[in-house]
Amino acid sequence: MVTAEYSAHHLQVLEGLEAVRKRPGMYIGSNGSPGLMHCLWEIIDNSVDEAVGGNGTRIDVILHADGSVEVHDRGRGIPVDIEPRTGLTGVEVVYTKLHAGGKFGGGSYAASGGLHGVGASVVNALSERLDVEVDRGGKTYAMSFHRGEPGNFKDSGEKRPDAPFSPFEKSSELRVAGKAPRGVTGTRVRYWADRQIFTKDAAFQLAELENRARQTAFLVPGLEIVVRDDRASTGSATESPTSATESVEVSYRYDGGIAEFVDYLAVDAPITDTWRIQGTGTFKETVPVLQANGHMTSQEVERECRVDLAMRWGTGYETVTRSFVNIIATPKGGTHQQGFEQELLKVLRAQVEQNARRLKVGNDKVEKDDVLAGLTAVLTVEVPEPQFEGQTKEVLGTPAVRQVVAQVLRKELGARFTSTKRDDKNQASQLLDKVVAEMKARVSARAHKETQRRKNALESSSLPAKLVDCRSSDVSRSELFIVEGDSALGTARRARDSEIQALLPIRGKILNVQRASIGDMLSNAECASIIQVIGAGSGRTFDISAARYGKIILMSDADVDGAHIRTLLLTLFFRYMRPLIEEGRVFAAVPPLHRVIVMNPGSKPNETIYTYSEQELHALLAKLRKANKRWHEPIQRYKGLGEMDADQLANTTMDRGGRLLRRVRMEDAEAAGRVFELLMGNEVAPRREFIIDSSDQLSRESIDA
Incomplete structure (x- = not known):
């Protein structure tokens, strides 16, 4: 049973977490599937921060069949000793106190994704049940929470969120659940999202989780992330796994870092190699610092910002950029991406001007779209205590990062263009040719658009002669x-x-x-x-x-x-x-594959039936046999559109009343x-492997020869 009263010991804690429950969108964006996934990212990112700091090389994420999710890392484990100001264990502080954690002062984490100190406590507040186990010092410590309040569940067999719950009355207890092997540390968190908060259709998206795991494995070389979906055994997975009875498990580990990430993202043929640009810069900012007496005082501190960039240009025109701050994706960009794009335009514009005679540029100027066409880039920065816009961390707001990224890019990319190596010179020349070609195409298209009015079919005299046009100029019908x-x-x-x-x-x-x-x-x-x-x-x-x-x-x-x-x-x-x-x-x-003429007795006209596959034909013939009906032999098999007469083509393929379109x-x-x-694409080997692997699925009878 669920108690309706709060114990006085935790009244203040629950008042803080109640704000999260009343306004969840302020912390996780929404109460649908995106918000549910954001809660999971908060827990995973805490484990990733441990791995980035050199603590642990594997993280397991398990989607359980009962709707809960578990994250297991091999980091140092959440501190289990007493935090002096609150008198609570480190585990309880992390999971019940908003704006509490080890990422404020920079002592435990030089640069982390979690910095507001609300991630774990928000997930706890929005969970019907949350269990945390910590392996540390040869022991396994455990604690459970119900909608943010610590206490004990009386489980009978499997853990359930609706098991009878008893909150702690006078003081909390971090119980010792067992012994941990010597030298083994880490944290296991399992929680059941609260259906009072989230919508009925909110669900963990396996494909999105796998994409995020793959992305993180690229960003943290050497880190292995294993994703297991046990929902397949009950058929509750939102995606359809390959098997209805077995769990789905995938593992991601990439030692090549973001250079390997760029190669994965790029789909067009390369013009340049994947260029890796790295550097650091410092800046000063005034921030409030928590003093030993509990007061916040403003203090000027010097920050170090590390920049890591991988990029390559290809033959296409699509731009694919991914930016990250301390492993956290910033899909809406921010100051780091602004600095990258602005400086990239400056450097390439200067190079084009220096080579204007060879490139035959004229008076036209290179614009940002010309430079970004065909670019695939991954930009990561590591910044202590970055300023994000909101807890969802989609936009970086730290102003000084813009200049640091620009300085690193200016220095390293400039060295690439002035390099005397033959390979570097060839790639730089091909890149400038591409940028100028994009610029000329843009200028020509704009001039064409400005000078040429749209002509309808009757006015146009420049359309190909082989076009058989229609009379109507109504685009919605044509x-x-x-x-x-x-x-x-x-x-x-x-x-x-x-x-x-x-x-x-x-x-x-x-x-x-x-x-x-x-x-x-x-x-x-x-x-x-x-x-x-x-x-x-x-x-x-x-x-x-x-x-x-x-x-x-x-x-x-x-x-x-x-x-x-x-x-x-x-x-x-x-x-x-x-x-x-x-x-x-x-x-x-x-178009149909077969035409079957069914013979009707007496003077009743014969019936023509079209079928669109071999299976459909066999099903039709079986139905006709069952009805004791005969048909003309041989059945006509269309090998091309030209074998049909106009009426047949109109009725089956072109007439809006009876045609089938995909x-x-x-x-x-x-x-x-x-x-x-x-x-x-250019790679033939994968297609050959596909043909060989799938050859057993081909029926010899289906080969039309």
Whole structure:
């Protein structure tokens, strides 16, 4: 049972934590899944801070089947002795006192992610039950909390959050639960989130947890993070594991640090190697310091800021940057990222001006977008007591960090550009060529946009001759079919609705733009025609509001070559016209594979049924046999769109009333980029391995030869 009264001993503690329970969004952002995950990050980050300080090389995160989560580290263990000012053990201070911890004075942690001293106590306040065990000094100490109040649970068998709870009356007790092996230290925290606080659909997201674990393993070389999801055994996992009966366990450890992180994030072909830039800088700031008598006094202190940066440029135009402060991600940037971007622009702008004659720059100036195009970078800074904007730590606010990052980048990147090594000189030259090419493309696109008005289909005289356009200029209704081959074009021309459906034939397989440069793509006739017909530009200058058609439909044959052509087209859209995919305006037509003519008795006309897969055909034939119906033999198998007549193509593939379309979606751009690089990129070996590993899944009968 749960007691409704607070004991006087802990009344003051609970008053502090009650503020957290009343306004959880102030501390964790929301009371949905993001807030639930933020609580988990707070506990994990405490363990990571121990590992960063050289204490422990492994952290286990376990999602239990009962909805609880456990974090186990091999650090020094939370102090178990009495804190003199409060008279409480270190464990109770950490988990019940707001703004209490070992990260204020800099004695225990030189630079840590947790600095407000509210992380563990906030998680405790928002948990129905929290159990902590500490291995220290040859003993295992344990303490339990119910919604922030320390006490004892009367467990019978498995630990449960609804077990009878008795709060401590006069004084708290940190009990000795057993012996710890000699030399073993660490902390285990297991908690059940309070469903009075969090919404019913709030759940731990395994994919998000794995991404965070992987990211942290990159940032702390040598640290192993193991994530185990036991929810699979009960089917309660929000993601669908590969097995319905076994736990899912993954382990992350990277010894290469952020340089390996950059290589993981980058998906395009490299122009430069991954450049590693490191340095330190000092600054002074006035901060309140807690004195021995308990008073806060302002004092000027000197801080040291360590900067570690890894970056590389690739052939693409997408920018991927990740910034961190003391291992904590700052997705909304802050002063460290501002200093990086501003100084990067200054250095490269100066280099372009020095080489203006060779690069044929003219009077145009390089802008930030030109420099960031194709850049993949990971920036980390270590700062004692950084100033974050709020407990969620999404933005760094320490002003002096901007200048420190700029100084380190100016010195190290300048040395890279003035290096006499042949490899460095070649890479620097290629980088400047890319930056200037991006600048010229931006200037040309702006001039083109300013001088050329949008023309509708009837006014345009510069569209490709092979385009069979529609009469309507209403973008919301119009559709562009990209058709494989001239033979299919003839049939599609007769099958289309000429008011709203336009046709653009492509000959054979277009260029694989994942492996080609921008110049090669633009000089390819088929790629250039598609971009020109859609009319919204390409790459960073793509303007979806200028697109001439509401739907782009890829219509290729229902065979292996047709699938390959469709993949090549999707690669073009993903790399250079991605907003069309993001807004769900790209579709794949689904032409039928078979035509079955069912014979009806007497004068009743025969019935025509189309099927779209071998399984669907076999199911139909079984149904017809059961009904004692006959059909014409042989069953027609379409090997291409050109084999259909206009009526058949219209009814099955083009007519809005009866056709089947597959919308191309992209929920995770990063994952989609990795898939395109795997399928269409320069590395052939992974594709070969995929074919070999999956060969047993291929049926010989399905090979159309």
